[in-house]
Amino acid sequence: MSVRKPVRVSRKEQKVATRARLLDAARACFRDRDERDVSIQEIAAHAGTSVGSVYVHFTSREEMIAGVVSDIHSELLERMRDALAGQTERDLAEAVKGLSHHYLGILRGLRPYLPLLAIHSARTVSVDVLRVGGATAPLVQMLNATLASLAVTTRIRGDVGLLSAGLASLWRGAAISAWSRPATDEALVADALADMTLALLERVAPGALEADAILMFRAMAQFLKTPASSSRSSPG
Amino acid sequence: MSVRKPVRVSRKEQKVATRARLLDAARACFRDRDERDVSIQEIAAHAGTSVGSVYVHFTSREEMIAGVVSDIHSELLERMRDALAGQTERDLAEAVKGLSHHYLGILRGLRPYLPLLAIHSARTVSVDVLRVGGATAPLVQMLNATLASLAVTTRIRGDVGLLSAGLASLWRGAAISAWSRPATDEALVADALADMTLALLERVAPGALEADAILMFRAMAQFLKTPASSSRSSPG
Structure with a gap:
């Protein structure tokens, strides 16, 4: 005892x-x-x-806000990772459609905090991109890595960095557009988002749509698994 | 005398x-x-x-910042309008390419103020879209009107509002991407931006590429001519 x-x-x-x-x-x-x-x-x-x-x-009000944003952002990434990892559809076109519905659903859940995220990400873009250089957002990095891996088996037309930035903006733009509409439109927005994504993918990476979506999404989920520096763990 | x-x-x-x-x-x-x-x-x-x-x-610091942003924004719109109105290429694919080069050149000129614009537009998106509803940015409205007019002669697949939001985000994203690169890459970014735009346009508005670019761009310039409410004219 x-x-x-x-x-x-x-x-x-x-x-x-x-x-x-x-x-x-x-x-x-x-x-x-x-x-x-x-x-x-x-x-x-x-x-x-x-x-x-x-x-x-x-140390400042800004540092506290950054901590809140970091927590919300980790939540967003975690849910995206779960959506990617839980995906069972092999056909890429169908899988992208499923993911776009998931994505808008995740954003719906975080909606009360989206203004905060938008403003903070504008500041981060300003500071990081204009002064430090390089897009550091994990989703852009994930797209970068995915497109780079697609380049091994398919022919990528153009620049992987630009395509990633383009796709990330497209998803962001669709989300903004979705917020301004009645909730019932969410499925319509998700379908349009998937459609535009596929149009870009077909153009910039001919052959990409033949890739196995399960393998691809799993690799993307793996990428997001890299633990983001948590604001909780550094109390000083 | x-x-x-x-x-x-x-x-x-x-x-x-x-x-x-x-x-x-x-x-x-x-x-x-x-x-x-x-x-x-x-x-x-x-x-x-x-x-x-x-x-x-x-009345407040914020109101003054809004005035500065409004001035810069009017300048951006005016230069876009000039680029659209001065366009002499009939072929839409070539014309879009010319416009994307123009666009990045305009942003290069405003680069020292882009962080301010980004943050302000994030706030506006938050407040306008989430609380008041509706995307009010003139460029999105212009794209909306253009796509709506294309819908008269071509078959538009999907929702004009979403396509406009998607295209506007794509251009914004490419601009952000361009800022993080050496200035020498600007032409490369502009080409990629045009390429992605055409991919989306072909997908969502089959037949659109047969439109006369001069007529289309002139209509777009006309749209931007509607005087934006100038911060200079209302001193109090």
């Missing part, structure tokens, strides 16, 4: 827990609202802590 | 001039910088006026 030790929460564990609570509170406050209308006071109150405590965990 | 009247500047004219000077100063300050790093103090100093004067002309 073992003697149960009293539960001891270390300072470090406490710190991680408070940080997570603050991120959750911020996320709740950002739901359906313009991020600029949310004060640090409100977030601190929601988390049951003080404004001072916010600045123990985040 | 006429007697020259002394030049009298009315209060209203003065007000318009100060507002324009503030907008120009703000624009100069935003060049190549993160908008958040620019203070109202700095803008006022640059315009040779006081912080108080800024708030005579703009």
